[in-house]
Amino acid sequence: MALGRRAAGGDVGxxxxxMAGLAARRxxxxxxxxxxxxxxxxxxxxxxxxxxxxxxxxxxLRRQGAKADAxxxxxxxxxxxxxxxxxxxxxxxxxxxxxxxxxQMENVGGAMEDVAVGLRAAAAMAMAQLGxxxxxxxGLLLFDGLPDPMxxxxxxxxxxxxxxxxxxxxxxxxxxxxxVRLREGREDGEVLAACADALLALRHxxxxxxxxxxxxxxxxxxxxxxxxxxxxxxxxxxxPGIVARIATAPEWLAEALTVALGxxxxxxxxxxxxxxxxxRRASVAAAAxxxxxxxxxxx
Numbered sequence: 001m002a003l004g005r006r007a008a009g010g011d012v013g014x015x016x017x018x019m020a021g022l023a024a025r026r027x028x029x030x031x032x033x034x035x036x037x038x039x040x041x042x043x044x045x046x047x048x049x050x051x052x053x054x055x056x057x058x059x060x061l062r063r064q065g066a067k068a069d070a071x072x073x074x075x076x077x078x079x080x081x082x083x084x085x086x087x088x089x090x091x092x093x094x095x096x097x098x099x100x101x102x103x104q105m106e107n108v109g110g111a112m113e114d115v116a117v118g119l120r121a122a123a124a125m126a127m128a129q130l131g132x133x134x135x136x137x138x139g140l141l142l143f144d145g146l147p148d149p150m151x152x153x154x155x156x157x158x159x160x161x162x163x164x165x166x167x168x169x170x171x172x173x174x175x176x177x178x179x180v181r182l183r184e185g186r187e188d189g190e191v192l193a194a195c196a197d198a199l200l201a202l203r204h205x206x207x208x209x210x211x212x213x214x215x216x217x218x219x220x221x222x223x224x225x226x227x228x229x230x231x232x233x234x235x236x237x238x239x240p241g242i243v244a245r246i247a248t249a250p251e252w253l254a255e256a257l258t259v260a261l262g263x264x265x266x267x268x269x270x271x272x273x274x275x276x277x278x279x280r281r282a283s284v285a286a287a288a289x290x291x292x293x294x295x296x297x298x299x
Contacts, residue, residue, distance in 0.1 A: 004036030010043050019056035022078070027063075027070050034060055034077030041084040054091065057082050061095045066106050072119040075099060079119065083126040093132035099123035100137045117154060121161035128165035135169065138162045139177045146186050159191045167198025175204035182210055189219030196222075196229045208233045215245045220253050227260040236266035243272050246284070255283040262291025270295055 003021075006014035018040070021033030037053065045053065060078035063069040079099055082092055100123035104116040124141050127134035141162035145155030163181070166174040178195045181187065196214060199207040211233075214226035223245070230238035242261050246254045258276055261269055273295070276288035 003033075004039055007036060007040035008043065012045075012049065015040060015043075015045070015049065015053070019053060022056050022060045022074075027068065027074055030060065030063070030069075030074045031077055034074055034081055038077060038081040038084055041081055050085070054082075054085060054087050057085070058092070058095055061099060066104065066115075069104075070106065070115075072102065072104055072116045075102070076119045076122050079122045079126050083129055086130070089130045089132045092130060093127060093134065096123045096127045096130075096132060097134065097137055100127065100134070100141060114154065117158055121158045124158070124161045124165040125168070128168040131169070135166070135171050135174055135177075138166050138169065138174070142166065142177055142181055146184070147188055153188060156188050156191065159188070160194050163191055163194035163198050167194075167201035170202065172202060172204065175199060175202045175207065178202075179204075179206075179210040182214060185217075189217065189221035189223075192217065192219070192222040193225030196225045200229045200232055208238070212241060215241055220256060223249075223253060224256045224260050227257050228263060231260065231264040231269075235264060236268035239264065239266070239268040239272050243276075246276070251281045251283055254279075254281060255287045258284050258287040258291065262287070262294065265295075 003014045003017055007018055015037075018033045018037050022030050022037070024030045024033065034057070037057070041053070057078045061075055063074050069075055079096065082096075100120050102116040102119055103114055105112050106115045107113075108115065120141060124134075124138055127137065139162075141158050144158055144162075145153065147153040147156070163178065166178060178199050181195050182192060192214060196211045199211060208230055211226050211229055214222050215230070217223045217226070227238070227242045227245070230241065239261070242257060246257045246261070249257060258273070261276075262273060270292065273288045273292050277285055277292060279285045279288065
């Protein structure tokens with residue numbers, strides 16, 4: 001919208017019109033105002049305008065229910081704008097906790113659906129980025145749901161965001177939550193991979209022991225993530241386990257694991273890659289040769 005372009009260019013009047021739009025009765029206008037404000041947050045506004053903008057965004061988070069905020073779209077945009085504004089954690093953590101706990105059921109295509117999933121995921125990432133006191137909230141989101149036998153997993157994006165947020169938050173106590181989730185064999189592979197990456201970020205001394213069983217996962221995303229993270233944590237010490245998994249894995253997974261092995265810098269990894277150049281599986285041998293060539297060029 002034109003107001004958004006003007007506000008992003010530093011027009012104070014346009015900024016105030018957008019802030020007023022956040023309180024509009026029509027959700028579509030409030031949503032558009034919030035989206036435009038997100039693009040205007042990087043303008044170096046004066047301190048008084050920063051306070052007004054913060055207050056307006058916090059007010060938008062108080063919209064509740066389908067009539068005031070269908071699809072939770074206004075609040076999701078407000079969370080994104082708040083994150084870009086980088087306010088003090090103490091000012092925003094309570095509204096963000098409420099957003100992270102929001103469940104809003106609406107009729108979507110003839111069936112009732114929780115439309116607050118995206119809002120909860122956005123709030124999780126925002127709380128972590130802003131350094132809020134939020135580990136309990138992130139833990140609750142991390143353990144919310146599992147894929148069902150029919151393949152439906154509406155809460156996957158929330159768990160994925162929670163795992164990533166725990167790593168971003170950097171609280172060492174989060175390692176226990178991630179380690180427990182790694183033991184859930186029914187969990188989505190991308191969520192398991194995010195848990196492993198978060199453990200790498202937290203650098204817990206027992207992280208490798210918790211991640212190692214993931215090498216045996218039948219899910220390629222989880223298995224390759226485990227190999228990459230173990231390589232980062234252990235270096236050459238991780239090589240035997242990865243090589244053993246390459247030997248038993250189907251070709252497509254063995255190739256991906258060989259690429260991950262190539263990311264480890266060390267003599268054991270290089271020796272293993274040279275051996276894999278002779279692997280009977282063409283794609284594995286090609287991946288190993290490419291990794292050896294890169295290593296030799298770096299020397």
